[in-house]
Amino acid sequence: MTPLEFRQQVRHGDFRQPTAGYCGSYAQANLVVLPQAHAHDFLLFCQRNARACPLLAVGEPGQWNLPRLGADMDIRSDVPGYNVYRDGQLAAQPHTLHDIWRDDLVVFAIGCSFSFEQMLMEAGIPLRHIAQRKNVAMYRSNILNQGAGPFGGNMVVSMRPMKAQDAIRAIQITSRFPAVHGAPVHLGDPALIGIADLARPDYGDAVEILADEIPVFWACGVTPQEAIRSAALPLVITHQPGYMLVTDIPNATLAAF
């Protein structure tokens, strides 16, 4: 199934699940949609926190088709699940955005770790959360985001346990992909970045860490959702975590070198 065919299924209401494992060779994107009045501050937030918020594309006000991300795309209907936040609170989870779309809404598509996980698996590096069909474990770290306007908060990190050799290889591989979070931000002792207990993630599912493994932490695309909630704007729309926008961008083309 091509990404276009996949998006058509979503658009027609035939696919309403998490997107992990679908169209694996193509980049999936985190979605943030907010009014033009806040677009500059959010763009600045992404620029200042590029490891957590690597931008794949930003639309013009009102633009719901983003040719840079894919052919015949409609952001209002091509994502299998949306969260609508009003004043910082989750207000609705509509199947499409047609009823609430406005001409001043600006689309931000942010790179997703699914892309580098694909590269890690192709390199033979086992990923426990995928083997166990869980969500990746995510934690609110004590690493402060650099603020921009109302957007701030702490970096959220995802954690994958690995043997040391795999961790070294994973650093090499993900370093080539700054557009999808790039290299890890930390490894080893979780307390050094303010994580008290790996068994209790703030998002996703805990996974076991074996005696010969080391936890490796990447900046996570959930970071902007934290920043958005704390900003408590009148209206912000995101994808539902795990229900991503599938793009036409081959992961391999995102390699910086």
Place this chain on the structure above:
Amino acid sequence: MTPLEFRQQVRHGDFRQPTAGYCGSYAQANLVVLPQAHAHDFLLFCQRNARACPLLAVGEPGQWNLPRLGADMDIRSDVPGYNVYRDGQLAAQPHTLHDIWRDDLVVFAIGCSFSFEQMLMEAGIPLRHIAQRKNVAMYRSNILNQGAGPFGGNMVVSMRPMKAQDAIRAIQITSRFPAVHGAPVHLGDPALIGIADLARPDYGDAVEILADEIPVFWACGVTPQEAIRSAALPLVITHQPGYMLVTDIPNATLAAF
């Protein structure tokens, strides 16, 4: 001082010290010299264990000038200290090789971690052994070398303690330099590669590891010396550890990408 000027000083007996810190922008090399009868097996050993034995140059039988390594070079006199092994035992430490040179001797020049340490320091990554003017700590690991003829033994690794962020950056930087050992072979728990006590290195000096640091291990150019001693050949010549051959090769040109 240029590398050529430095080698002239060594040749004239005016420099008989460890070479760390001299001509820092240029590659220094580990030296192995052995008879042609064993040259193929040793070349094969280097090929099979390239992380520990990355070859910068190999001479023809009897060739003591290696233009690929530097101008007006004389391997018989341009290294500030030699070890001569006979039947696997250290037999002499002459100032030059003029008296024992033979037309069947083959020179192997092997990349040295001084090159990547220069790159790490330029990137602002502190190296404790250098700050404390010690030799780097080296350990015999339980990682078996791939044998070739009489050459075998275990990989020797050097260890540098680093904060996690510096370790990640160091992996990125050293990955660019496979000709000088490349990326680390391990990080974290030393017991996983057979090292019982970091406070008791097999070569070099122990350094402290702080609470927020992780030990990072690289394949080490002492590995071939272990393989050579265990092979117990009638004659092998090496540099004295720390007393390296200074080449004309700028470290920056060794970057693979």
